[in-house]
Amino acid sequence: MRHIFPTYNRLDIELVSGKGTEVQDRNGESYLDFISGIAVCNLGHSPSGVKEAVKKQMDELWHVSNLFPISKQEEAAALLTSASGLDAVFFCNSGAEANEAAIKLAKKHTGKTKILTFKQSFHGRTFATMSATGQEKIHSGFGPLLPTFEYLPYNDEGALSDVKDGDVAAIMLEVIQGEGGVNPGTPSFLKAVEAKCRELDALLIIDEVQTGAGRTGRPFAYQHYSLNPDIVTVAKGIGSGFPVGAMIGKEALIPSFSPGTHGSTFGGNPLAMAAAKATMETIFHEEFLQDVQRKSEYFMNELNDQLNECSIVKEVKGIGFMMGISFHLEVKDIITELRGNGLLTLPAGTQVIRLLPPLTVTYKELDRAIHILVSTIKQHQSAGVY
Ligand code: PLP
Numbered sequence: 001m002r003h004i005f006p007t008y009n010r011l012d013i014e015l016v017s018g019k020g021t022e023v024q025d026r027n028g029e030s031y032l033d034f035i036s037g038i039a040v041c042n043l044g045h046s047p048s049g050v051k052e053a054v055k056k057q058m059d060e061l062w063h064v065s066n067l068f069p070i071s072k073q074e075e076a077a078a079l080l081t082s083a084s085g086l087d088a089v090f091f092c093n094s095g096a097e098a099n100e101a102a103i104k105l106a107k108k109h110t111g112k113t114k115i116l117t118f119k120q121s122f123h124g125r126t127f128a129t130m131s132a133t134g135q136e137k138i139h140s141g142f143g144p145l146l147p148t149f150e151y152l153p154y155n156d157e158g159a160l161s162d163v164k165d166g167d168v169a170a171i172m173l174e175v176i177q178g179e180g181g182v183n184p185g186t187p188s189f190l191k192a193v194e195a196k197c198r199e200l201d202a203l204l205i206i207d208e209v210q211t212g213a214g215r216t217g218r219p220f221a222y223q224h225y226s227l228n229p230d231i232v233t234v235a236k237g238i239g240s241g242f243p244v245g246a247m248i249g250k251e252a253l254i255p256s257f258s259p260g261t262h263g264s265t266f267g268g269n270p271l272a273m274a275a276a277k278a279t280m281e282t283i284f285h286e287e288f289l290q291d292v293q294r295k296s297e298y299f300m301n302e303l304n305d306q307l308n309e310c311s312i313v314k315e316v317k318g319i320g321f322m323m324g325i326s327f328h329l330e331v332k333d334i335i336t337e338l339r340g341n342g343l344l345t346l347p348a349g350t351q352v353i354r355l356l357p358p359l360t361v362t363y364k365e366l367d368r369a370i371h372i373l374v375s376t377i378k379q380h381q382s383a384g385v386y
Contacts, residue, residue, distance in 0.1 A: 011339070018045030021358050021365045023344070032369050034357045035344045039178070039210045039322070042237035043282060044358035050240045050278040057274035064270065066263065072273035079280040080248050083219035084232055087251040091244065091268030095209030095235035096124025098245035099172075101262060102231045103128050103148070105249060106170035106203045109256035115205075116163065116171045118154040120180030120349075123172065123207055132172060135180070155185060157192045163200070170203040170231075171196060175221045178210035181349040182317055182324030190225045203230040203253075209245075213237025214283040214359055216320030217293035224319060237283075242275035283359065292359045296320045299355075299366050306374045312381045314351075323355040324348055325373075334380050343372040 001010065013025040021044055023033045036042065043050060057072075064070065077089035090101050103115060117123065119134040127146065130138055134151035153159050154177060171193055177183040185193075197204040204227070211221035212234040218224055220232060230253065235245035245267070249257075266272070282288060300323065303316045307325070314326040327334070331353045338345050338353075348354040357369070 013339070020044040021361050029342075031339070031342050031344045032357075032365055032372070033344050034355050034369060035346050036356050036358050037241060038236065038346065039213075039215055039356045040236045040239075040241055042213050042215060042359045043240050043279060044360045047240055047279075047282075047360070049282060050242075050275055053274045053278035054242065054271060057271050060270070062269070062271050063266070065265070066268060070268060070270060070273065072270055072277055073268040076268075076273045076277045076280065077246075079277065079284055080234070080238075080246055083280070083284045084248050086229075086232060086248045088249055088254050088257075090247045090249075090257065090262065091272070092246070092264045093243045093266050093272075094124070094245045095207075095233065096126045096129045096245075097264065097267070098209065098233035098235050098247045099123045099129045099132065099205075099207060100126055101247040102170075102172065102205045102207075102233050102249075103132065104262055105231065105247070105253055105257055106172075106205060107148075108261065109253050110169040110201075110203065112167050112169035112202070113148065114150060114165065114168045115148050116168055116202075117149050117151055118173050118177070119151050120154055120177050120183065121151075121174060121207075122177070122179035124209075154180075154183060155189045157189055160189075160192050160196055163196060166200070168200045168202040170205050172205035172207060174207045174211065175225060175227070176211050176216070176319060176322055178322070178354075179348060181326070181352045182322065182354055184317065184319060185225070187225055190222075190227060194227055194229075197230075205229065205231040205233070207233050209233055209235045211319075211322055213279070214289055214292060215322050215356070217289055217296060218320075219284050219289070221319060221322070238279055239272060239275045240279045242272055244272045244276045246276075288359075292320055295361065295363065295366060296323070298363070299323070299357075299370070302366075302370050303373065306370065307377065310377055310381055312384075313377065318355075321355070321357055321359060321361075324352040325355070325377075326352045334377060337376050337380060338372060341372045341376050343369055343376075 015023045121134040123129040123132040131146035206229040231249045
């Protein structure tokens with residue numbers, strides 16, 4: 001790919017077709033896809049309901065400006081507000097854009113300047129969301145960063161309780177840090193973050209870009225912790241691969257995003273909304289989500305049992321199908337070996353293998369993945385000197 005800026009280290013296989021959990025490369029090799037486009041293909045590859053909805057919309061109207069009413073936008077927004085209990089939605093095209101909207105809204109609404117985020121967080125690659133991200137390797141070469149953000153240690157209630165500042169517009173966090181290593185927040189830490197927001201009269205922004213859209217067995221991961229956020233951001237899984245992002249907020253915030261304050265040419269256009277609506281109509285269903293909970297529990301228990309005696313494995317962690325296996329060593333080679341054995345996975349940091357299967361994965365596919373994972377990890381262990 002010599003005409004493309006090399007911002008990604010690309011693998012040496014090209015995926016050219018896919019259905020459900022299975023994908024095929026250009027040479028005809030099949031793989032179980034436990035990356036799902038990084039938590040995007042939550043309904044698997046080419047889900048028929050979404051495909052039909054997009055095809056139908058393609059025959060009617062692709063794009064109109066937000067200068068016009070778009071009823072599918074309202075319908076998709078109703079799905080997000082009823083699943084979250086929040087009141088209004090701004091549609092955009094990516095996770096970073098959803099977070100940009102949240103950052104702007106928090107500052108505009110509160111009139112304050114600072115936003116607290118956490119070390120090892122990931123919020124995107126635009127200038128503001130890169131500045132919000134608490135990882136030096138993401139900032140490297142781009143300074144000076146925006147002065148808006150200060151980073152606190154994650155899962156550290158002591159550091160949080162020391163914050164006394166009156167100029168904090170919001171605290172923004174992932175309830176399970178994804179890129180940072182699949183690190184779930186502890187319930188007491190997350191509750192302490194919420195309490196700190198109330199104490200400072202600051203907004204609680206939850207970044208559900210990776211954890212939302214049913215990935216953890218609830219519409220949004222914060223619902224496992226009974227949190228009451230002011231703003232929630234989503235993207236990735238809500239469009240099944242069609243680029244859709246959304247910021248959802250409480251009613252009190254509505255006047256602060258008045259005409260002219262924010263916008264997007266493509267955000268919420270009819271094609272994107274057809275994909276989002278069909279995706280969310282399937283995912284935001286109690287039965288669908290309970291199935292995700294049951295399957296992911298099975299997967300987690302089996303992995304825990306079968307990897308129990310592997311000394312190179314530290315722990316199996318996560319919630320629902322936002323899962324990670326952390327190791328006492330770097331996982332790069334194991335991921336390559338897994339791929340050679342027909343299972344696609346990705347790292348989170350250097351010592352965690354992230355597992356993000358489609359939520360529609362079957363028990364049979366889970367059993368195949370467990371077999372590949374356990375045998376590959378054991379083989380790797382016995383080949384090395386650990
Ligand atoms: N926030 C979180 C938690 C993410 O995991 C990501 C992407 O991985 C983003 C924001 C950025 O999303 P996008 O790449 O769609 O801009």
